[in-house]
Amino acid sequence: MTLFIETLLGGLLAGTMYSLVAIGFVLIFKASGVFNYSQGSLLLFSALTLVTFIEMGLSFWSAVLITLVVIVLLSILIERIVLRPLASRNVMTLFMATLGLSYVIEGAAQGLMGAEVRLLDIGIDDNAMFVGEILISQFDLVVACLAMILVVILAIMFSKTRIGISLRAVADDAAAAQSIGININRIWQIVWAVAAVVGLISGMVWGARQGVAFSLSLVVLKALPVLIIGGFTSITGAIVGGILIGASEALAETYLGPMVGGGITPWFAYVVALAFLFIRPVGLFGEYKVERV
Amino acid sequence: MRRKEISASSTSKSPSQSEHSALNSKSVLTILLLAALIALPYLSSEYVVQVIVLPVLILGLAGLGLNILTGYTGQISLGSGGFMAVGAYATYALAVHGGITFFPLAILFAGLITGFTGWLFGLPSIRIKGFYVMVTSLAAQFFFEWLFLKFPWFYNYGDVPTISLPPMSLFGFEIDSSYIVKYYFTLAVVVFLTWIASNLINSHIGRNWMAIRDMDTAAGVIGIDSKKYKSLAFSVSAFFLGTAGALWGLIFLGTTSVGSFQIDRSFQILFIIIIGGMSSIRGNYIGAAFIFLLPLVIDYFAKTFIGETVSPGLLSNFQKFLFGVMIIIFLIKEPEGLDRLVRQFILKLKVGRA
Numbered sequence: 097m098t099l100f101i102e103t104l105l106g107g108l109l110a111g112t113m114y115s116l117v118a119i120g121f122v123l124i125f126k127a128s129g130v131f132n133y134s135q136g137s138l139l140l141f142s143a144l145t146l147v148t149f150i151e152m153g154l155s156f157w158s159a160v161l162i163t164l165v166v167i168v169l170l171s172i173l174i175e176r177i178v179l180r181p182l183a184s185r186n187v188m189t190l191f192m193a194t195l196g197l198s199y200v201i202e203g204a205a206q207g208l209m210g211a212e213v214r215l216l217d218i219g220i221d222d223n224a225m226f227v228g229e230i231l232i233s234q235f236d237l238v239v240a241c242l243a244m245i246l247v248v249i250l251a252i253m254f255s256k257t258r259i260g261i262s263l264r265a266v267a268d269d270a271a272a273a274q275s276i277g278i279n280i281n282r283i284w285q286i287v288w289a290v291a292a293v294v295g296l297i298s299g300m301v302w303g304a305r306q307g308v309a310f311s312l313s314l315v316v317l318k319a320l321p322v323l324i325i326g327g328f329t330s331i332t333g334a335i336v337g338g339i340l341i342g343a344s345e346a347l348a349e350t351y352l353g354p355m356v357g358g359g360i361t362p363w364f365a366y367v368v369a370l371a372f373l374f375i376r377p378v379g380l381f382g383e384y385k386v387e388r389v
Numbered sequence: 390m391r392r393k394e395i396s397a398s399s400t401s402k403s404p405s406q407s408e409h410s411a412l413n414s415k416s417v418l419t420i421l422l423l424a425a426l427i428a429l430p431y432l433s434s435e436y437v438v439q440v441i442v443l444p445v446l447i448l449g450l451a452g453l454g455l456n457i458l459t460g461y462t463g464q465i466s467l468g469s470g471g472f473m474a475v476g477a478y479a480t481y482a483l484a485v486h487g488g489i490t491f492f493p494l495a496i497l498f499a500g501l502i503t504g505f506t507g508w509l510f511g512l513p514s515i516r517i518k519g520f521y522v523m524v525t526s527l528a529a530q531f532f533f534e535w536l537f538l539k540f541p542w543f544y545n546y547g548d549v550p551t552i553s554l555p556p557m558s559l560f561g562f563e564i565d566s567s568y569i570v571k572y573y574f575t576l577a578v579v580v581f582l583t584w585i586a587s588n589l590i591n592s593h594i595g596r597n598w599m600a601i602r603d604m605d606t607a608a609g610v611i612g613i614d615s616k617k618y619k620s621l622a623f624s625v626s627a628f629f630l631g632t633a634g635a636l637w638g639l640i641f642l643g644t645t646s647v648g649s650f651q652i653d654r655s656f657q658i659l660f661i662i663i664i665g666g667m668s669s670i671r672g673n674y675i676g677a678a679f680i681f682l683l684p685l686v687i688d689y690f691a692k693t694f695i696g697e698t699v700s701p702g703l704l705s706n707f708q709k710f711l712f713g714v715m716i717i718i719f720l721i722k723e724p725e726g727l728d729r730l731v732r733q734f735i736l737k738l739k740v741g742r743a
Binding site: 131177178181182185187188189191192193195196197198199200201202203204206207211317320321323324328356357358359360362363366367369370373374377 | 463465513517521523525531532535539659663703706708709711715720724
């Protein structure tokens with residue numbers, strides 16, 4: 097029983113790391129309908145930039161600050177160079193553009209800053225601690241809290257600030273939003289920048305966990321099933337989906353894995369997502385769309 | 390996708406119109422090209438045939454497989470590598486465990502098996518669309534990668550998880566006997582399947598696929614059974630990919646493992662159809678040539694002009710960067726891919742002659 101609870105808790109907490117990545121997707125998808133494949137490479141890029149600045153001798157926080165500036169500039173550039181010319185095209189084209197973008201970012205980041213695995217210390221100890229009889233990773237706990245804080249901040253930003261409200265207007269109906277004078281390009285830039293900041297946070301967390309290297313950008317593939325379960329348009333969905341995927345993955349690897357030879361984590365999440373598609377195709381928190389001919 | 394953009398710009402002709410008017414020069418060109426491909430082993434070296442033309446043909450066939458699903462039916466897939474793996478491993482299993490040593494038969498059955506798996510993984514996507522379909526294709530990709538690595542039956546209980554071309558016959562020839570046999574066999578398969586695909590696409594099946602691609606709700610309203618035709622597209626696409634995978638793994642590489650069919654392969658095939666041209670048959674081969682040869686060219690220039698000092702890591706990152714830039718440029722500037730440029734060139738030839 098202890099093993100079950102430990103596995104479940106560990107999975108739940110690890111799942112919040114998936115949620116962090118998924119939130120970045122949801123932000124961009126909500127505002128522009130773009131499935132941003134390059135979120136993973138943005139994550140890699142920001143973690144790499146951070147590590148590089150730290151290695152150059154900057155203190156941790158000033159490195160974070162400079163990285164923030166760099167990725168915000170990058171987001172603005174992406175909007176200008178890639179998204180604006182493609183604004184009127186269909187979503188598949190935009191998706192493929194972000195796929196190309198991820199190649200550009202990965203190639204440039206690794207070419208300029210090196211491709212070897214580097215350690216990132218963000219000042220959280222990865223110690224295991226006992227709560228009663230149950231073993232929990234301290235790191236996972238901190239990450240879970242971090243994710244919660246982030247969600248609260250985003251929720252406030254979306255519902256209370258002027259930018260948040262115009263952002264929701266754009267998400268609702270881009271043409272209508274434009275006609276009442278909202279600068280849609282500016283909104284896209286802001287949303288990409290916010291997503292990049294979320295990417296920086298997830299990059300720091302994942303980078304501290306497994307080292308900063310190319311494999312970081314593959315986290316993007318983990319976020320897809322999360323989005324399917326939670327729905328593409330809901331931040332709450334991203335959180336719940338991430339936790340569900342994390343927990344079911346951990347449980348499956350422990351209990352189901354030994355029966356089929358182990359190593360099932362790469363695809364198990366997808367099977368869960370597929371099963372979900374049969375039951376509720378729009379995800380837990382997604383919205384059904386009415387299509388007109 | 391192509392139709393819409395064409396009708397939006399009034400300057401260019403509609404594709405059917407231009408294809409029709411270029412029909413004669415097109416068929417002449419096709420015959421010339423075929424003749425050149427048949428004569429190739431006698432005109433050039435083993436290197437050109439085996440290292441350049443053979444892989445381009447096979448990758449073009451894989452691109453055609455994906456194009457049927459993505460370009461013509463509008464369902465995006467990132468599972469091409471996985472289905473190619475199924476083709477390769479199924480051919481191997483049929484030969485080693487099933488005792489089918491006649492290569493064309495083995496590869497046909499392997500294609501059918503892959504087609505079946507394509508149908509299976511296409512099932513959930515009948516209810517869904519867009520990015521959700523991508524998830525089912527990724528599920529297929531990761532599942533097959535895992536399957537062929539985990540169960541030793543698939544690599545005949547060898548010490549390492551690789552498969553090699555078993556001794557197989559081909560109308561009295563030993564398939565492994567010379568590169569010329571391999572080349573002609575591949576060429577025959579590629580030409581035959583391309584002909585099949587072109588007929589399919591020009592039939593009512595292809596028109597229904599394109600109707601679903603352009604708007605599946607509308608297609609349903611005019612009475613197209615979109616579930617049936619989506620399923621069919623998944624199966625046919627997987628059949629082509631499986632055949633291409635078998636050729637790639639066992640004929641071109643000879644010895645292969647799951648490593649040759651990972652997700653970067655899926656991306657490569659997708660890039661082939663983006664650069665070559667969505668909803669185009671010729672585009673697949675143009676795109677394959679471009680995608681496959683560009684790294685070789687970059688490599689050559691780096692070695693010649695910069696010397697051996699460039700690290701392979703840096704070079705591969707530069708390639709990655711360049712591919713990404715090209716994808717974006719093509720999507721923005723030339724959404725119909727290289728195929729449109731070639732089509733214009735053929736039209737010019739025709740006009741010049743008349």
